[in-house]
Amino acid sequence: MTVTRGLEGVVATSSSVSSIIDDTLTYAGYNIDDLTENASFEEVIYLLWHRQLPTVSQLKELKQQLAENAELPQAILDYFKMFPIEKVHPMAALRTAVSQLALFDEEADIMDSEANYRKAVRLQAKLATIVASFARIRKGLNPVAPRTDLSFAANFLYMLSGNVPDAIAEEAMNKALILHADHELNASTFTARVCVATLSDVYSGITAAIGALKGPLHGGANEAVMKMLTEIGSPENVDSYIREKLEKKEKVMGFGHRVYRQGDPRAKHLKQMSEKLTKLTGQPEYYEMSIRIEALVTGEKKLPPNVDFYSASMYHSLGIDHDLFTPIFAVSRVSGWLAHILEQYDNNRLIRPRAEYTGPGMQVYVPVEKREEV
């Protein structure tokens, strides 16, 4: 048996959802640069689920379905008040709330493709409401009901703050949602596919994926980047902070990638938005720290920034709480997880690799009363 640590380079499935070829990322054949500049997040959701861009009427229908399904069962909002909400990480709350949603969905265990598509719409719509409602309830504020006349991006920011965002904030959030929507067989998507390949239900697949996204080597890195920027505090502290980290062989969050070698094509868009928004909101030091960190890490380690690096300063400048950065990643990535889950059901085979055994050789059972104390 040959073990490929971390399954690096292993091709574990076929998929028509997204591709990374020669450091170019496409969703169903569309370059993300093109989509980021031109599309709405709702169009991208449709693209990921159908592998084609929607017509005007198809887009209208999807928007209506998302709007109609955005509200949460009151019991889920009430449940938030039952745990020590100020101490709970919002990713843990999101993971739990998504699992609870299944308990309110009569179709949760109905496995036909139409029911699965309806569940996809419900989950896509409700994740944003969960994250925004949790963020408000923990501050003692009432949740803000979703508005059906706003774009997905604007409605999310509206539900978070209670104010309709300006065009710049809406555009930035729309782009960020597009850039995070899918990424081939990343760890959380693989987790979702492994889960539903047992023919478990869509809610189980998304709950499992949220758990995988939470870790700092994956989606959790954006919050970790913000923690680093906060610790550094100002541009003149960057050099000593980063050099010490690299000397101690510690990882600098937001850098490196398992697949990209020349660089993550999403980072340049987030970098541009970080520059613009940090200046506009009077916090240019967050961008200045970030570009100095990038210069040092790319110079010394040849590691370019990934999607999580500039998204941190960008979300910060939108006034978003730092521990919501990874939940917002999930609000977007659920579109990709759902596309992959539906694709997995369409052509399913149980995912079950092997392990090379490295434990003790054959042992003889000794009854407990005869075992020597150690």
Ligand SMILES: CC(=O)SCCNC(=O)CCNC(=O)[C@H](O)C(C)(C)COP(=O)(O)OP(=O)(O)OC[C@H]1O[C@@H](n2cnc3c(N)ncnc32)[C@H](O)[C@@H]1OP(=O)(O)O
């Ligand atoms: C949405 C996303 O999931 S994007 C990724 C988000 N995660 C992060 O930003 C966390 C920081 N980055 C990392 O931990 C890694 O680059 C990963 C996990 C993303 C991918 O890494 P892998 O392909 O598994 O590489 P691995 O962790 O084995 O590292 C290979 C070498 O590069 C070094 N390295 C990799 N990333 C970094 C980093 N961010 N900072 C410093 N050194 C790094 C490792 O220390 C290791 O060095 P060594 O060979 O001297 O021991």
Ligand SMILES: O=C([O-])CC(=O)C(=O)O
């Ligand atoms: O693909 C990966 O390994 C991680 C990543 O960038 C993502 O999920 O967006």
